[in-house]
Amino acid sequence: LAKTTQPISMDSYEGQEVNITCSHNNIATNDYITWYQQFPSQGPRFIIQGYKTKVTNEVASLFIPADRKSSTLSLPRVSLSDTAVYYCLVTQWEYGNKLVFGAGTILRVKS
Amino acid sequence: EAGVAQSPRYKIIEKRQSVAFWCNPISGHATLYWYQQILGQGPKLLIQFQNNGVVDDSQLPKDRFSAERLKGVDSTLKIQPAKLEDSAVYLCASSLNPGTSGGEGDTQYFGPGTRLTVL
Numbered sequence: 001l002a003k004t005t006q007p008i009s010m011d012s013y014e015g016q017e018v019n020i021t022c023s024h025n026n027i028a029t030n031d032y033i034t035w036y037q038q039f040p041s042q043g044p045r046f047i048i049q050g051y052k053t054k055v056t057n058e059v060a061s062l063f064i065p066a067d068r069k070s071s072t073l074s075l076p077r078v079s080l081s082d083t084a085v086y087y088c089l090v091t092q093w094e095y096g097n098k099l100v101f102g103a104g105t106i107l108r109v110k111s
Numbered sequence: 112e113a114g115v116a117q118s119p120r121y122k123i124i125e126k127r128q129s130v131a132f133w134c135n136p137i138s139g140h141a142t143l144y145w146y147q148q149i150l151g152q153g154p155k156l157l158i159q160f161q162n163n164g165v166v167d168d169s170q171l172p173k174d175r176f177s178a179e180r181l182k183g184v185d186s187t188l189k190i191q192p193a194k195l196e197d198s199a200v201y202l203c204a205s206s207l208n209p210g211t212s213g214g215e216g217d218t219q220y221f222g223p224g225t226r227l228t229v230l
Contacts (some may be wrong), residue, residue: 041222043115043202044154087153091217098167099144099219101153 002090002100004027009106018075020105022088025069030094033064033071036087038104044087048073075107083109113137115222117203123228129191132225136184136205142166144219145178145188146202154202160186193229200224 006022024033026027032051034045048055050062050071075082075104092098116135136143140195142161146154157176159167163183171178175194180186192198204219 008197041223041226043204044225045221046218049218052177082220099154103151104153 001029002028002092002097002105004088004090004102006086006088006105009101009108011108011110012078013110015077018078018082018107018109020073020075020086020088020107021070022073023070024090025090026074027068027090028094031090031092033062033068033092034088034089035060035062035073035097036099036101038085038087044101047086049091055081078109080111083107092099115203115205117201117222117225119225120223121226121228123194123230125140125230126160126195127192129189130185130193130227131187131189132203132227134186134188134203134222136186136203137220140207140220141183142179142206142208143186144204144206145186146204146221148202149182150199157188174193190227192226194228198227198229200226 002024004022004024012018035047037047038044048057048060048062050064052064055062064070085106087101087104087110089099118133122130144159145157147157148154157171158178161166163180176186176190178188202221202224204221206217
């Protein structure tokens with residue numbers, strides 16, 4: 001199973017753009033990148049998923065370079081309510097799309 | 112659309128006691144997952160059901176943990192007997208139809224979890 005590496009924590013201020021980078025060196029051709037967000041006392045919530053280049057939805061953007069060895073989650077103009085843990089996962093079709101969570105990145109947004 | 116339901120939300124038991132958690136997935140979702148999340152760590156998959164069959168239970172401590180999904184809808188996870196190290200949040204998730212490469216079908220939707228404290 002592919003493993004991911006992401007920063008343990010990040011700090012930001014309200015209104016700023018936050019970029020969280022994740023490395024995943026042994027990603028396979030059929031694998032794709034998935035990001036989840038988790039607030040205290042809640043289950044993880046799906047944010048975005050992508051295979052290559054750029055994906056954007058109403059919440060975030062996901063940038064994946066051509067070599068697919070890393071990816072960057074971009075959160076535009078964060079607010080205090082974006083304070084949470086963000087998980088980067090490689091979803092592997094070969095393994096039945098099993099989710100293998102790491103420790104995630106704790107994002108703290110300050111006023 | 113109703114989300115994944117779990118009960119109870121909190122449970123405190125003594126070690127060596129038994130405990131059961133219940134999960135009702137999103138209507139129509141074929142796949143159901145149970146995860147264990149220890150404080151400060153990411154969730155760890157315990158067992159995955161596809162309808163009422165087990166797909167993956169490689170990380171389920173089978174000497175004390177059991178799970179069932181008899182009718183392919185709701186599911187129960189049981190711990191008997193509980194140990195101190197079982198203190199964690201137990202999360203249930205469901206997805207529509209995994210096994211496809213990408214797409215909405217394999218997105219997992221999580222419930223709020225059950226926080227278990229073993230004393």
